[in-house]
Amino acid sequence: MTLHQFIERPSVFAAEGAAAKTVYAVTPADLEAAGADGKGPDAAALAWAKAAGFAAEAGSLLLVPGEDGAVKSALFGLGGNPAEQPFAAGRLSKLLPAGDWKVETTALTGEQVALGFALGAYTFPRYRSDKQKGVRLLPSESTDRADLERKAAAVTLVRDLVNTPTNDMGPADLEQAFRALGEHYGATVTSIVGDELLAQNFPLIHAVGRASTTAPRLLEMRWSPKGKAAAKSITLVGKGVCFDTGGLDIKTSTGMALMKKDMGGAANVMGLALMIMDANLGLDLRVLVPAVENSIAGDAFRPGDIYKSRKGITVQIDNTDAEGRLVLADALAYADETPSDLMIDMATLTGAARVALGAELAPYFTDDEALSASSARPRHRRATRCGACRSGWVMTRISARVRQTSPMPRAVAWRAHHRSPLPQAFRHRNEELGAFRHLCLGAGGKAACAGRRRCLRHSRALWRHPRYGRQSVTAAKRNGNALSYNVLLTRQGDCRGQDPSRACGHLT
Ligand SMILES: [Zn+2]
Numbered sequence: 158m159t160l161h162q163f164i165e166r167p168s169v170f171a172a173e174g175a176a177a178k179t180v181y182a183v184t185p186a187d188l189e190a191a192g193a194d195g196k197g198p199d200a201a202a203l204a205w206a207k208a209a210g211f212a213a214e215a216g217s218l219l220l221v222p223g224e225d226g227a228v229k230s231a232l233f234g235l236g237g238n239p240a241e242q243p244f245a246a247g248r249l250s251k252l253l254p255a256g257d258w259k260v261e262t263t264a265l266t267g268e269q270v271a272l273g274f275a276l277g278a279y280t281f282p283r284y285r286s287d288k289q290k291g292v293r294l295l296p297s298e299s300t301d302r303a304d305l306e307r308k309a310a311a312v313t314l315v316r317d318l319v320n321t322p323t324n325d326m327g328p329a330d331l332e333q334a335f336r337a338l339g340e341h342y343g344a345t346v347t348s349i350v351g352d353e354l355l356a357q358n359f360p361l362i363h364a365v366g367r368a369s370t371t372a373p374r375l376l377e378m379r380w381s382p383k384g385k386a387a388a389k390s391i392t393l394v395g396k397g398v399c400f401d402t403g404g405l406d407i408k409t410s411t412g413m414a415l416m417k418k419d420m421g422g423a424a425n426v427m428g429l430a431l432m433i434m435d436a437n438l439g440l441d442l443r444v445l446v447p448a449v450e451n452s453i454a455g456d457a458f459r460p461g462d463i464y465k466s467r468k469g470i471t472v473q474i475d476n477t478d479a480e481g482r483l484v485l486a487d488a489l490a491y492a493d494e495t496p497s498d499l500m501i502d503m504a505t506l507t508g509a510a511r512v513a514l515g516a517e518l519a520p521y522f523t524d525d526e527a528l529s530a531s532s533a534r535p536r537h538r539r540a541t542r543c544g545a546c547r548s549g550w551v552m553t554r555i556s557a558r559v560r561q562t563s564p565m566p567r568a569v570a571w572r573a574h575h576r577s578p579l580p581q582a583f584r585h586r587n588e589e590l591g592a593f594r595h596l597c598l599g600a601g602g603k604a605a606c607a608g609r610r611r612c613l614r615h616s617r618a619l620w621r622h623p624r625y626g627r628q629s630v631t632a633a634k635r636n637g638n639a640l641s642y643n644v645l646l647t648r649q650g651d652c653r654g655q656d657p658s659r660a661c662g663h664l665t
Pocket residue numbers: 401403477478479480481
């Protein structure tokens with residue numbers, strides 16, 4: 158592939174046939190067994206590892222010198238359970254000295270190593286000089302290099318778009334990037350800008366974006382495969398709120414700090430579009446991005462305002478910070494006017510979803526159970542959805558139920574939904590989630606009430622947390638079927654210096 162202007166970087170992969178030094182990526186068990194079959198690190202390297210106390214702990218690196226004192230090879234630790242960290246090779250780009258390297262391992266696939274390495278090598282040099290050391294990886298011969306480069310390029314594009322601050326990535330800049338991507342692959346790109354949105358019946362996109370000095374717009378890309386007929390059609394829609402102040406329902410400074418990322422949905426559909434077009438998949442592709450800035454000015458939309466959407470439904474604005482669903486409502490109604498085999502919408506739509514499920518689990522809604530089952534199959538054993546009941550709906554139900562901070566509500570929600578302990582995959586994947594498997598709300602019962610009259614309203618539970626030590630749930634409260642709780646994480650036991658933090662939640 159030829160990279161387009163937004164992601165031009167030196168390749169993180171070494172030229173084919175390059176002379177590369179070897180990194181042996183090993184588990185403690187590999188290290189134990191090494192040397193027996195003549196494969197892997199040689200006897201001198203193993204002796205060096207032993208002398209240096211290298212135990213193959215996850216993420217550890219040991220450079221191995223040759224007789225002349227120069228670096229000859231390296232050992233990289235994968236820890237005891239490498240399947241839990243499929244992209245562990247991402248650290249290598251930061252740890253290894255400059256030069257060309259290849260990875261020898263039996264614990265990870267060639268693609269996991271190469272993709273992990275490429276993702277870990279990402280830098281964002283737009284505003285300061287690139288400190289990349291010039292470490293390159295020679296992917297193993299079993300990998301599809303074009304596919305690796307395509308995936309790395311798509312992720313780089315998405316990260317660049319999200320990382321670029323709004324003064325350089327407003328609605329007009331996002332349109333420029335969108336056009337550059339489309340033109341690079343010979344797609345047709347159009348846009349509807351400013352008051353033209355009203356003329357063409359996109360009232361909600363206009364209402365949300367009209368207070369910004371950069372006009373709101375709807376971007377559209379259409380692409381067909383080259384040299385073959387399309388078997389299916391796909392429409393991608395991405396939320397492109399380039400900055401979200403919250404509007405007149407203004408966010409707090411901490412809530413607003415990272416709101417340049419509110420176009421992450423648009424960035425992600427652009428990354429997906431890049432992969433589809435670069436691989437020349439047999440799909441008729443359509444991409445829609447409502448690009449706006451949710452600003453505050455005299456003409457900002459207000460709480461209480463009532464608008465008629467493109468679909469003809471009247472919408473009363475309750476909170477101007479719920480702008481994502483408004484711009485998407487018009488974009489999705491428009492997308493639906495031309496039927497396609499599959500429509501995917503991506504959005505940073507509500508913080509509540511992330512609050513409930515954390516960064517690792519992506520909640521989604523679909524009315525297609527078969528699609529849900531096929532698209533959410535966990536890859537690399539890194540569960541990205543409810544692994545036990547195999548339904549995307551579970552996650553959405555949980556996110557609607559649980560609000561508040563900390564990973565704890567996720568664990569509680571899990572238990573509430575499945576009425577069972579956390580599954581194995583969760584226990585070991587996330588230290589904090591794992592800790593909460595012993596949590597039992599209300600376990601303290603009467604004794605913990607310390608004389609209060611109604612113990613259900615003041616129950617207390619204790620459990621051990623690997624980082625914070627003994628913890629207590631205070632002020633658990635039952636309101637009908639709902640249970641609210643308040644947790645204080647205190648510095649006790651094996652505290653590694655983290656600040657005490659509070660978490661509270663509400664569970665129905
Ligand atoms: Zn908002």
